[in-house]
Amino acid sequence: MDWIIILSKAFWCGWAALGFGILFNVPPRTLFALWVGGAIGGxxxxxxxxxxxxxxxxxxxxxxxxxxxxxxIAHFRHVPPMIFAIPSVIPLIPGVFAYRTMLGLIKLTGAIGADYNMILSETVNNGAKTLFIIMSLAIGVAIPMHVMRKESAKNIRLKKSTK
Amino acid sequence: MDQNKISETKELGSLLLDVGVSLLSSGASCSRIRITMKRLATTYDHEAHISIAPKSISLTLNDEDDNLLFNGMRSTPAQGVNFKTISGISRLSWDAVENDLSLQQVRDELNRLLSLPHYPRIIILIFVSLAGAAFCFSFGGKPPEMIIAFGATFCGLFIRQEAIKKKFNPYICVFFGSLVASLFAGAFIKAGLNINFEHAFATSVLFLIPGVPLINSFTDLIDGNILNGIVRGINALMFSMAIAFGLLIAMLIYHLN
Incomplete structure (x- = not known):
């Protein structure tokens, strides 16, 4: 495996998460956590x-x-979990697949030529990937809160009480 | 019932509605809005019934014996995503529960939260542009393409902020941002530089992706707020179409295919 490429991509994913955190105006105390979250996701x-x-x-x-x-992190930094989770998963959004889907759809409006079937299959493939990746991101972020079956992260105990 | 209690209930109702619409316009999910409002209402011995529409919130307050005391509705101010407001209100609601704050204290704290400044504009521009370059790298871009993505994001975001200041329709603001960013990236390709066309072009507009409406849409759908989830999803789709339209126009201008 090419660890250097993976690690450098993770490093840059962290910066993408941080940039979006600043765009969404997160509290400054969460910025470092965002960088780490983006890097781990990436x-x-x-x-x-x-x-x-x-x-x-x-x-x-x-x-x-x-x-x-x-x-x-919601416990540690006193913020709702989504404030950490949304900017951190944004680097995982499939921008290139979405772009190819859009481009393919535009090409499909042209005349039907020899490669029309090829373009059609590629567009459907890219579109399906885009849709399912975005869905899996949203589900991945939303599930932990629902698995815990608590209305607020504050009620989730990190360690079992010894009392 | 004495006059004092009536005015207190009115004050609580108006406070809860302000909390709700601030959360809704800053990009909180429906369940978070509902939980926060109910938590505050219970703290002050009232029972809240809440209905959240895409751009407004209605509320009725009952006392412990289920007598109707207050009903009201408020529509959201036009405002972008602001996570500082959401985290501030979340802390405030816990503070009110644990430290028995008076209504006036909560109101003062809410006003302080809403007046907190954003990051300085130049910081936003630089870090979001850095995020654009980072996106480019993670999709396999090389340093020259990353620099182009940085520049394109910087120009696009600048134009989008200007358009928001001039109070254009939000979708049109995104369209302007996407058009300027892709015109910037396309200029380098047109100039004959030996760069990967797809990486530079596709990542130059990624700063516009509606990440918050997209994820909130699914969160709302999972929580059973189907209507709000659909509305947020369509909203995200409209933003994506505005981005695509900007890219398309830039490609037509440069004759790129």
């Missing part, structure tokens, strides 16, 4: 891709890790 996604796991599942694992991490 690290897991790109490691999975190297292990030839499909891109949808790889993104889901990255997002689920961010979702689970968001609960201890």
């Amino acid at each position: 690290f897991l996604k790109f490691t999975m891709l190297q292990m030839t796991v499909g891109v949808v599942f790889a993104s889901f694992i990255g997002a689920a890790a961010v979702g689970i991490l968001s609960i201890p």
Whole structure:
């Protein structure tokens, strides 16, 4: 595996998460946590891709890790979990697939030529990937809160009370 | 019932509605809005019934014996995503529960939260542009493409902020941002530089993706707020179409395919 490429991609994913955090005006005390969250999500996604796991599942694992991490961070930094989770999963959004889908749809409006079937299959493939990756990101982020079945992260105990 | 209690209930109702619409317009999910408002209402011995529409919130307050005391409705101010407001209100609601704040104290704290400044504009521009370059790298871009993505994001975001200041329709603001960013990126490709066309073009507009409406849409759908989830999803789709339209126009201008 090419660890240098994975680690440098994770490093830059952290910066993407941080940039979006600033765009969404997060409290300054969460900025470092955002960088770490983005980097961990990116690290897991790109490691999975190297292990030839499909891109949808790889993104889901990255997002689920961010979702689970968001609960201890909510305790530690006193913010609602979504404030950490949303900017941290944004680097996993499939921008290139969305772009190819859009481009393909525009090409499909042209005349039907010899390669029309090829364009059609590629567009459907890219569109399906985009849709499912975005869905898996949202589910990955939302699930940890629902698995805990608590209305607020404050009620989730991190360690069992010894009393 | 004495006059004092009536005015207190009115004050509580108006405070809860302000909390609700601030959360709604800053990009909180429906369940968060509902939980926060109910938590505050219970703290002050009232029972709240809340209905959240896409752009307004209605509320009725009952006392412990289920007598109707207050009903009201408020529509949201036009305002962008602001996570500082959401985290501030979340802390405030816990503060009110744990430290028995008076209504006036909560109101003062809410006003302080709403007047907190954003990050300085130049910081936003630089860090979001850095995020654009980071996106470019994670999709396999090389340093020259990252620099182009940085510049394109910087120009696009600047134009979008200007358009928001001039109170254009939000979708049109996104369209302007996408058009300027892709015109910037396209200029380098047109100039004949040996760069990967797809990486530079596709990542130059990614700062506009409606991440918060997209994820909130699914959160609302999972929580059973189907209507709000659909509305937020369509909203995200409209933003994506505005982005695509800007890209398309830039490609037509440069004759790129």
